[in-house]
Amino acid sequence: MAVTELAPDAPTVAHAGILRRQTPREPSARTYARSLPVVPVRARGLTIEGADGRRYLDCLSGAGTLALGHNHPVVLGAIRKVLDSGAPLHVPDLATPVEDAFTAELLATLPAGFAAGARVRFCGPTAADAVGSALALARTATGRDRALTFTGTGHDAWTAELSEGGGGGAGRTVPAALLLEPVQDEGGVIPAPDAWLRAVRRITADRSIALIADETRTGVGRTGAFWAVEHSGITPDVMVLSQAIGGSLPLSVIVHRPDLDGPLPDGRADAFRGNQLAMAAGAATLAYVREHRLAERAAALGEHLLGKLGELALHHPRVGGVRGRGLMIGVELVAPAAGDPAPPAPALAAAVQQECLRRGLIVGLGGHRASVVRLLPPLTLTDEQADAVLDRFADALDAALALSGPDAPPEAAAAPRAASAGPRRKEAGLSR
Structure with missing residues (x-):
């Protein structure tokens, strides 16, 4: 196993000062800053250099926004081209060469x-x-108000969207839409089984329910296919696209069947929908992933990582499961307790994250009670970098296990959802 340099006990003055000033200025909702006290000053590819003088391997990739890693040359070149051209930086809905190029590239994928x-x-x-x-x-296309989604998704944070709509007392009528993630990321990296997705597609099609696939986290090659729905062979009615499609800059679009076309209700014409820099960076990213077959690369490298992590799990009974698709991987930590499935171990997962950070590896947490360590490296990850990530993670897991006592989860946490089951349905009434 490779030896990694541990973080110094005392951070640099600049690093400590910035973190100290951040705490009183920003709300407690800033989740990453609480668990990852890193002050980035430079970044390239997989690597971040912090104000503490240390270099980190970033397996969060900007919460999945950085398909090509930090500051990829084709992305920077696309941004500079727009800046140097004198083109407008923001023009909602107006046809521009930049928007035309982005749309053409997106449709081709x-x-x-x-x-x-x-x-x-x-x-x-x-x-x-x-x-x-x-x-x-x-809602507009079907004339219905209600929608269905699933527990354990990123949509849980967007309850307001699911709570909107007119017409109270919808009862048990057929919903307008079913919204799902092909792989739940924040829910603990849980891939929806392909056969299950095909069954969902049949059910929604038979009932004229719009199937909305949220590819926010899974798109642009992340799961080993350009779009995660391609694994199952289904075609949804609507796809939600964001994160990586902006090439690191804020951008979101929906793609839908032509027969659903029509005006949206008032309040849906957001002014910030014409970001030309994001469209240019996004077009460059989409083209690079397509031309260099990075989805196929993610599939092969993801299989390697899952295999090695699976071998690691055989020697560590506190690793309750290793799952994912492509370069979207989760490692679930469990408590040393009887029962099947074993209870989650959030304290151990947090300890693993901190030990990873000490070894210069940035990872995320998610899943039931934040007991799943999430890995989202960029699609440009090399074989050597993948091995370095594995070495640091294995070393961090050993250290965390040596330092952590057994978790004592409450009774309510004793029966978490099984990863092999399909996502549980959550019904949301869309009337105020």
Whole structure:
């Protein structure tokens, strides 16, 4: 196993000062800053250099926004080209060469079922804006108000979007839409089984329910296919796209069938939907992933990482499971308790994250009670870098296990959802 340099006990003055000033200025909701006290000053590819003088391997990739890693040359070149051209930086809905190039590149990557007549609708800059627009589109097209989603998804943070809509007392009528993630990321990196997705597609099609696939985290090659729905062969009615499609800059769109086309309700025309720099960076990213077959690369490298992590799990009973697809990987930590499945071990997962950070590896947490360590390295990850990530993670896991006592989870946490089961449905009434 490779030897990694541990973090110094005392950070540099600049590093400590910035972190100290951040705490009183920003709200407690800033989740990453609480668990990852890193002050980035430079970054390239997988690597971040902090104000503490240390170099980190970034396996968060900007929460999945950096398909090509930090400051990739093709992305920087695309941004500079727009800046140097004198073109407007923001023009909502107006046709521009930059928007035209982005749209053409995006359409060229879509699943075959979208080939004829797909519509691309630019939304506000965030994934939440796109989710809201997708739901509004489905409501308008179907004349219905309600929608269904699943527990353990990123949509849990967007309950307001699911709570909107007119017409109270919808009862048990057929919903307008079913919203799902092909792989739940924040829910603990849980891939939806392909056969299950095909069954969902049949059920929604038979009932004229708009199937909305949220590819915010899974798109642009992340799971080993350009779009995660391609693993199952389904074509949704609407796709929500964000994160990596902006090439590191804020951008979100929805792509939908032409027969769903129409105006959205008032309030859905967000002003910040014409970000030309993000469109240029996004077009460059989409083209690079396609031309260099990075989705296939993610599939092969992901299989290697999952295999090695699976071998690691055989020697560590506190690793309850290793799962994922492509370069979207989760390692679940469990408590040393009887029962199947074993209870989650959030304290151990947090300790592993901190030991990873000490060894210069940035990872995330998610899943039930934040007991799953999440790895989202860029698609440009090399074989050597992958081995370095594995070495640091294995070393961190050993250290965390040596330092952590057994978790004592409350009774309510004794029966977490099994990873092999399909995502649980959450029904959301869309009337105020």
